[in-house]
Amino acid sequence: WNQRRSVRPGRRLHQATDATAPSRLRIGRDLRHAVEHDEFVLHYQPEIDASTGHMVAAEALIRWQHPQLGMIRPNTFIPVAEDQGLIGKIGQWVLETACAQLHAWHAAGHDLRVAVNFSVEQLRRRDIADTVANALERFDLQPDDLVVEITESICMRANDRARENVARLAHLGIRLAIDDFGTGYSSLSYLKRMPVRILKIDRSFVVDLADGPDSTIVRNIISLAHELDLIVIVEGVETPAQHELLRVMGCDMVQGYLVGESLPPALFHDAFLAPRQHTIVEPERI
Numbered sequence: 277w278n279q280r281r282s283v284r285p286g287r288r289l290h291q292a293t294d295a296t297a298p299s300r301l302r303i304g305r306d307l308r309h310a311v312e313h314d315e316f317v318l319h320y321q322p323e324i325d326a327s328t329g330h331m332v333a334a335e336a337l338i339r340w341q342h343p344q345l346g347m348i349r350p351n352t353f354i355p356v357a358e359d360q361g362l363i364g365k366i367g368q369w370v371l372e373t374a375c376a377q378l379h380a381w382h383a384a385g386h387d388l389r390v391a392v393n394f395s396v397e398q399l400r401r402r403d404i405a406d407t408v409a410n411a412l413e414r415f416d417l418q419p420d421d422l423v424v425e426i427t428e429s430i431c432m433r434a435n436d437r438a439r440e441n442v443a444r445l446a447h448l449g450i451r452l453a454i455d456d457f458g459t460g461y462s463s464l465s466y467l468k469r470m471p472v473r474i475l476k477i478d479r480s481f482v483v484d485l486a487d488g489p490d491s492t493i494v495r496n497i498i499s500l501a502h503e504l505d506l507i508v509i510v511e512g513v514e515t516p517a518q519h520e521l522l523r524v525m526g527c528d529m530v531q532g533y534l535v536g537e538s539l540p541p542a543l544f545h546d547a548f549l550a551p552r553q554h555t556i557v558e559p560e561r562i
């Protein structure tokens with residue numbers, strides 16, 4: 277990993293052009309067409325074990341390849357998709373595409389999981405647990421191959437149906453991760469009500485990790501999470517110093533530009549999967 281850290285393959289090329297910030301109106305107008313014409317792609321970002329550097333999972337992150345506007349980031353169009361009732365279709369596409377990709381990676385001998393982001397609208401759908409179970413079956417995956425990420429703010433907004441669905445997903449054996457942890461209301465009481473397995477600490481806590489309150493907050497979230505038997509992932513790790521501090525704090529996994537940004541499948545393979553074929557023995561897989 278150390279060697280690869282400085283490389284950041286294809287960063288420029290694949291970073292979205294936020295400069296063009298298209299209007300919500302334009303987004304809304306073009307989105308339905310995009311859904312019907314397959315204009316979305318998934319990029320994948322590695323999540324690694326903070327101590328060993330072993331890649332445990334890849335997070336699937338959606339991008340919209342707009343024919344005129346170029347690559348558009350999810351924060352620009354996911355909220356619009358929710359408003360327009362298109363998130364169900366998009367979410368289904370994300371789930372199936374990520375499962376198909378993981379199936380292909382497994383078939384090629386790569387042992388990892390995939391993490392998929394769910395929106396609150398998806399969790400409110402009556403059939404979501406069946407949809408997920410079908411996708412797993414269709415692509416020959418085990419429930420613990422899949423992590424479903426929902427943001428902390430979704431947890432706060434979850435209605436009974438959403439909570440019921442979360443329970444069903446957990447019952448299937450799918451791991452649930454709380455995304456952007458620390459940015460919501462953080463009453464923490466939902467940690468008792470929801471069958472959460474993973475906490476992803478938001479990257480806003482990483483910037484000033486060296487000293488000051490963030491360091492205390494992160495250390496305490498990690499110890500709280502461990503007492504609750506949760507796995508901790510810290511997002512947005514960009515420097516070796518941050519990684520080292522987090523490792524010492526007992527953080528389980530890290531994700532961020534230091535290890536690698538999100539990449540389309542072929543580049544993800546070249547950067548993170550192909551090199552692993554050269555490692556001699558990986559103890560977990562003996």
Ligand code: C2E
Nearest residue numbers: 337338349350351354370393394395512513514531532533
């Ligand atoms: P997220 O799930 O918290 O994903 C992490 C975001 O941080 C990603 O932005 C990722 O590219 C970015 N990131 C990763 N490492 C670093 C780093 O070291 N530094 C910085 N500054 N940023 C980093 P992205 O891809 O633009 O996604 C934004 C959000 O959109 C995601 O946040 C997630 O909430 C949502 N999203 C992404 N894909 C999907 C999807 O398929 N469905 C739904 N419903 N939401 C999605």
Ligand code: MG
Nearest residue numbers: 335393425455
């Ligand atoms: Mg996420």
Ligand code: MG
Nearest residue numbers: 455456476511
């Ligand atoms: Mg996040």
Ligand code: MG
Nearest residue numbers: 427455456478
């Ligand atoms: Mg986020």
